[in-house]
Amino acid sequence: MKRLNQPISGNDLARFSGPNTFMRLPAANALEGLDVAVLGIPMDIGTSWRSGTRFGPKQIRAESAMIRPYNMATGAAPFDSLQVADIGDLAINTFSLSDSISIISDSYGAILTHDLIPMAMGGDHSITLPILRAIADKHGPVALVHVDAHADVNDEMFGERETHGTVFRRAYEEGLIEADKTYQIGLRGSGYAATDFAEARGWGFQQFPAEALWNHPLAELGAEIRRDIGDRPTYVTYDIDSLDPAYAPGTGTPEIGGLTTPQALQLIRALKGLRIVGCDLVEVSPPYDPSGNTALTGANLLYELLCVLPGVQQR
Numbered sequence: 292m293k294r295l296n297q298p299i300s301g302n303d304l305a306r307f308s309g310p311n312t313f314m315r316l317p318a319a320n321a322l323e324g325l326d327v328a329v330l331g332i333p334m335d336i337g338t339s340w341r342s343g344t345r346f347g348p349k350q351i352r353a354e355s356a357m358i359r360p361y362n363m364a365t366g367a368a369p370f371d372s373l374q375v376a377d378i379g380d381l382a383i384n385t386f387s388l389s390d391s392i393s394i395i396s397d398s399y400g401a402i403l404t405h406d407l408i409p410m411a412m413g414g415d416h417s418i419t420l421p422i423l424r425a426i427a428d429k430h431g432p433v434a435l436v437h438v439d440a441h442a443d444v445n446d447e448m449f450g451e452r453e454t455h456g457t458v459f460r461r462a463y464e465e466g467l468i469e470a471d472k473t474y475q476i477g478l479r480g481s482g483y484a485a486t487d488f489a490e491a492r493g494w495g496f497q498q499f500p501a502e503a504l505w506n507h508p509l510a511e512l513g514a515e516i517r518r519d520i521g522d523r524p525t526y527v528t529y530d531i532d533s534l535d536p537a538y539a540p541g542t543g544t545p546e547i548g549g550l551t552t553p554q555a556l557q558l559i560r561a562l563k564g565l566r567i568v569g570c571d572l573v574e575v576s577p578p579y580d581p582s583g584n585t586a587l588t589g590a591n592l593l594y595e596l597l598c599v600l601p602g603v604q605q606r
Contacts, residue, residue: 293324293374295370295371295372295373295374295375296316296317296370296374296375296376297316297360297370298314298315298316298358298359298360298370299315301356301359306356306357307356309356311349311352311353312329312352312377313329313351313352313355313377313412313590313593314355314356314358314360314590314594315355315356316329316375316376316377317376317377318376318377318378318379319376319377319378320378320379322378322402322405322407323405324374325374325375325376325378325405325407326373326374326375326407326408326602327369327373327374327375327376327407327408327409327410327597327600328375328376328378328402328405328407328408328409328410329375329376329377329378329410329412329593330377330378330379330380330381330402330409330410330411330412331347331348331349331351331352331379331380331381331411331412331414332348332380332381332383332395332411332412332413332414332418333345333346333347333348333349333380333383333414334383334385334391334413334414334415334417334418335414335415335543335576336385336386336387336388336391336415336417337388337391337415337416337417337418337453337454337455338415338417338454338455338543338544338574339448339449339454339455339456339543339544340543340544341542341543341544341576341579342543342576343541343543343576343577343578343579344413344414344415344543344573344574344575344576345385345414346576346577346578347412347413347414347573347574347575347576347577347586347589348380348412348413348414349577350575350577350583350586351412351572351575351586351589351590351593352377352412352590353583353586354583354586354587354589354590355590355593355594357587357590358590358591358594361606362594362595362598364556364560365560365563365598365605366605366606367598367599367603367604367605368603368604368605368606369597369598369600369603371604372602372603372604373597373600373602373603375597378402381394381395381398382394383395388417388451388453388454389453392417392420392421392453393421395418395421395422395425396421396422396424396425399421399422399424399425399426400425400428402425403425403426403428403429408567408568408569408570408600408601409422409569410569410570410571410593410596410597411569411570411571411572411573412571412572412575412589412593413571413572413573413574413575414571414573414574415455415543415573415574416439416443416455416456416458416528416530416573416574417453417454417455417458418571418573419458419462419528419571419573420453420457420458420461420462422526422569422571423435423458423462423467423468423526424465424467426467426524426526426568426569427465427466427467427468429568430524430568431524432466432467432468432469433467433468433469433523433524433525433526433568434468434469434472434473434520434523434524434525434526434565435459435462435468435469435472435473435474435525435526435527435528436474436476436516436525436526436527436528436562436565437459437473437474437475437476437528437530438476438477438527438528438529438530438533438550438555438558439475439476439477439478439528439529439530439532439533440477440478440479440480440501440530440532440533440544440545440546440549441456441478441480441530441532441544441546442459442475442478442487442488442491442496442498443455443456443457443458443459443460444457444459444460444463444488444490444491444496445457445460446460455543455574459473459475459491459496460491463491463494463496468526469523470494470495470496471495471497472519472520472523473495473496473497474496474497474498474499474516475491475496475497475498475499476499476504476509476512476533476550476558477499477500477501477504477533477549477550478498478499478500478501479500479501479502479546479548479549480546480548488500499512501533501548501549501550502548504550504554505548507554508553508554508557509550509554509555509557509558509561510557510558510560510561511561512558512561513557513558513559513560513561513562514561516561516562517561517562517563517564517565520565522566523566524566524568525565525566525567525568526567526568526569526570527562527565527567527569527570527571527596528570528571528573529555529559529570529571529572529573529592529596530542530572530573530574531572531573531574531575531585531588531589531592532544532545532546532549532574533549533550533555534549534550534551534552534555534588535547535548535549535550535551536549538551538552538584538588539575539580539584539585539588539589540579540580540584540585541575541576541577541578541579541580541584541585541586542574542575542576542579542585543574543576543579544574552588555588555592555595556592556595559592559595559596559599560595560598560599562599563598563599564599565599565601566601567596567599567600567601570593570596572589572592572593572596575589
C-alpha cells in the first residue's frame, strides 16, 4: 500500500519551525507518483499597479503552516487519498515578462506529462495564460471558473498583449477555454467605458458582479456552475482581489465592495464534483499586508481547493 505524504503535525514540530513548504509537506524533485504538485511562481512583472506578488509564494507557504490536514467543516481528508508534495518555485526570468511566460508554459508542459494536478501559488495573474496554454495542450479547451474583481479582458496594456489584465482575452482568442463555460465571479470597480465587461459577455462568458452577490451565500451559485459544467475538464483561477480589501488588503489592485471570506469558502466547497485539472491562486502581495492575513487567507483557499479535487475522500 502506497504511503501518502502528510503535513508535519504541529504536535510533533512547532509550526514556526520545519520546512518552508506548503503546509510543511515534503518537498519533491521528482514528479512520479504525485497526484497533486504544489508550486510557486514568484513573479510580479506582469502587474500594472502595485508590485510585490513575487513574494506571494514564500509568504503563502509560511502562513500555511497553521493549516491542519482535515477539513472539519466538510469532512474532506485530502492527504488520506492523494499524494501531494511541494515541488518548489519555477525559475522565471525576473527581468523579462515574455521570457517568463515561455518558461511557465514549457515548465507546465513538462509537469503535465505526468498524470497529476498542478496547483500554483502566484505571482500576478499573467501566470495563468501560459498555464492555460499547457493545460489546453493536454486536455483541450477547458471550462473556467475565474474568481476576480477584474475581468482581465483588455486587448493590450501599454502596448503589451500578455499582462495580468489581458489573460482571458488571449485565452479566448487562442481557444484555450470554452467561452460558454467560463464563469467570472466577483467583478466590480470602476472602468474606462460602460462596455468594459460587456464584450466578454458577447463571447459567451457568464459574469456575476460582486454587487449582485452582496449578502448572498454562494453555495447555490457554485452548485449551478458545477451542474452546468458537468464532467468537462475545468480550470479554477482565484485572484485574491476578488475578496474585499477588508479581508485581503495585500494585493496589487484592490477594489472595495468585494466578496467575503465565508462566500469564498461557500463557492469553493460547492465546486466539489468538478473534474478540476489545475488551479491557481494569484495576486497575494505581502508588502501591502504586514499582518500576513492576506497570505493566510490565500493559503486556506488553496487548501479548500485541494479539498475539492477529484479523488478526495470525505470522512
